[in-house]
Amino acid sequence: MGVDLEQINPRNQAALRAWWEVGRAATAHRPGNPWPAWEQTRVTLPADDPEGAVTVLAAIDGREMVGAGLLVRPLRDNLHTATVDAYVRPDRTREGIGRRLVEELEVVAAGDGRRTLHAEVFLAPGATGTGPEAFAAATGYGVASRESIRELAVDDYRSRHDRLVEEAAPAAAYDVVTFDTVCPDVHVESFGRLLGTLLDEIPLGDLDLQASAWSPERVRAAEQRQVGIGRHVLTALAIAPDGSVAGSSDVRVNETDTAHGQVGITLVDPAHRGHRLGLALKVATHDLALATYPGLRTVETSNAEVNAHMNAVNDALGYRTIETLLELQKVL
Ligand SMILES: CC(C)(COP(=O)(O)OP(=O)(O)OC[C@H]1O[C@@H](n2cnc3c(N)ncnc32)[C@H](O)[C@@H]1OP(=O)(O)O)[C@@H](O)C(=O)NCCC(=O)NCCS
16 A cells, blocks of 8 residues: 555645644654644644745545645745745654655646745754755755754743843834734834845845845735734834834744744844844843733744854843754755
8 A cells, every 4th residue: 555645725624633743743852842733733724825825745644644745835025936844754754755745845846936945954953964864865955054943941031131121221222112913004114124135134045035025015914914823923123213114023922822932033224233223122022922921931033053143142032052953955
């Protein structure tokens, strides 16, 4: 009896649940919070996303799901790319299921003109020669960037808080505005302008990704998607004396799991660097997250290992490295 590959409709809850179980089993050995709650996946994958189209792939043996794949094709920028994920149930690895999932997702990607594929593998910090690395090499994916996954215990943050506020004092010439997901009208255009510079500003290693414009309409559509799936993007903006948005940062908390948060985007306009805005914005978002969700226990972030400034800010907050993330790329 062979293993069959089938695309599943994410609105088919029984199939999606089996798919989610495979991913959970394949990530269960990892530290931190590597796999979303079922209630989150159940809502997120079927929901329309103006930023990306998903293909959900299952490897099925008889009546059992043994492998899970996901392809995400960006719809607003980087139309030459797609992101590939593959998970195999731990009792069914080394049978070629992972390779078949990746190859099938590549066919779907190529059929839509996507020739640059991205993927990720996670390792214990500093580990080399692991199974996922061997799998990446065997399927033709090269390492384009190295990142660290870091986790903050909020108790640690609380104990440093007053010192952090003092250190952020040079940022006092800027107003800090905070909001949950939906940006105030007065700032949305300037916020979009800053977001449009993101991919030019963050270290990307060899990843072939291009910056793109964020019109107010695009910002609003992305916000509505987050509202629709119950993801609270707790955001802080630094407003310069001339009223423009000089920097932004956010912490995301899903309604289905308010004990864990993830840092999203942090970005300070180059013209406004050197005033401790990165630190001030992170303190503002972490304070907002703690005030909104008193049961919050940890926050995760990932940054390129070469991103010295962001890593220094995260060190100050109390973040500790829990995994190494390899950003992979393959050109078809
Ligand atoms: C990585 C993963 C998807 C591999 O799935 P799999 O079905 O075992 O992979 P395959 O059997 O198709 O392996 C293809 C080739 O990859 C290499 N490989 C895969 N796992 C390996 C391991 N643990 N050690 C060494 N080589 C490995 C081998 O060259 C293998 O070919 P071979 O068995 O003929 O030697 C699976 O272990 C998994 O789900 N891990 C957790 C999630 C993850 O890291 N996903 C990868 C990023 S998207």
